[in-house]
Amino acid sequence: MIFGGIHCLGWNYSFQAHKQQILWRVASVGITCPLLLLHCILLIMSTGSTSILLYLGVCLCTCFYLFSRITIFVLMFLSLRSLPPGAYDTVARTKFIPHA
Numbered sequence: 001m002i003f004g005g006i007h008c009l010g011w012n013y014s015f016q017a018h019k020q021q022i023l024w025r026v027a028s029v030g031i032t033c034p035l036l037l038l039h040c041i042l043l044i045m046s047t048g049s050t051s052i053l054l055y056l057g058v059c060l061c062t063c064f065y066l067f068s069r070i071t072i073f074v075l076m077f078l079s080l081r082s083l084p085p086g087a088y089d090t091v092a093r094t095k096f097i098p099h100a
Helices: 002-012 018-046 052-082
Strands: none
Touching (some): 002 018, 018 052
């Protein structure tokens, strides 16, 4: 839940394309919500109910979660294509080292 919430912080981040922003939003929610649903399904299954719909729910939640994780991973690397010019500046590290 916390992992998905951290990715939801990038909700209004500027992306290269609007499609990437929509994918990020769907994947962020997809990382956060299926865990809640999966927890509820497993609680119902622990009471002794063994419906095929519950097993289907577990499979769907797991697939959606994995798809969301892969999507976030790919979008993360795609965002490295358009770094701001300041990312290429050389840092003068000697300014940060105290010396006499």
